[in-house]
Amino acid sequence: MPSNSITGRIHSIESFGTVDGCGIRYIVFFQGCLMQCLYCHNPDSWDMKAGRLVTVPELMQEIISYKPFLRPNEGGVTASGGEAILQAEFVTEWFKACHQEDLTTCLDTNGYVKSYTSEIEKLVQETDLVMLDLKQLNNDVHKELTGISNEYAIDFAKYLQKNNKRTWIRYVIVPGWTDDIPSAHLLGQFTQYMDNIEKIELLPFHQMGEHKWHELKREYRLSDVAPPSRETMQRLQKIISSYGHKVIY
Template structure:
């Protein structure tokens, strides 16, 4: 049984086409700007069976068209890789397109098995600089970079996702380093720049946590355009979500 925090129907930001997005409970990162802070704790969520998710997928199939399908996000969905495996296997056996939105910090036999039934990995790159990555997430980026290397080895399609946080992840030198690191990865199909926002800040108050990025302003269009201009030099496609 998967522990699911919530579902989003008719999603358009988490993979190709129209999608049913399942936000799973639990995450091993604690990003300063997390928009889903209530999914971080491993406890909580609703236990949901394979049959329940498959039934939801079948019900919404008319909206998916040729490109749509299901996306598992979080939280960090691969925290529950063992429970996720029979779900993605059943979905693929029934002809559904599957995306996994992950921070890429977990790579074990269960995760590798899940990836066999995954069409596209939406990989959240928090920062290319290890010290800045630790500042933003509390963890090193070494496992994430090794995860991307594995995805390249098995030729698994990847969409990179990068949150542009003013003063934290928008340094031009770091953006060039990000591009240089990934420019040779043929399996990376695109990079999505995700603007910083405070939409999840109120959840921190509810949880009794202090929001660490108070006072950080949303990106200006100029900042977003500048980052896109730099990253266009390295990736096949760069979009601003």
């Protein structure tokens, strides 16, 4: 199917991102997500029917104007969300178009993949870097934190390892939810022998999306949770890095 006949549903765009992959990146936040993380700063991206429809050529028209800024230092595009993997066919066609312009591709995902169809395989093949968000390795806590099991994210991490796909792991440090020592050991143990993982990035929890929860008339359960201290971040970094991977925050 030609790319100009496929539409994607997007939430928003950031044209000059510097923290979602290598170099400077054009980031497309896709609409729709099946996880409902308590700390999500874009809960308005959950609705699968919201956002605006675009075609690959429409998206590329603007991206090409940024090309001189994106190409240095492995810069390029990042598919984020919401959850971009829910629109795998569109993202694959978009990534193909970006590769034709010598732009690198990055998939920022929570790994919610129920079946490994040809669409998923093609998407992974067109992806230069996967940033996989592992929310919590303790499944009971994961269910409470996101609303679903972590089994799909774990399976996807193993799939990336099997295919030797270049991967960064992201782990959000939420006091009372993911900042405990046993959880840090679980993450370190799970990723210990995954040679495809270049680094593990610890992201401190923040309150920047709270106002969106109130606007959507949703209960925000983390109002009283403060960002983790530097001491907490350093302690978790030390534990996880003891399993052999580079860990930053």
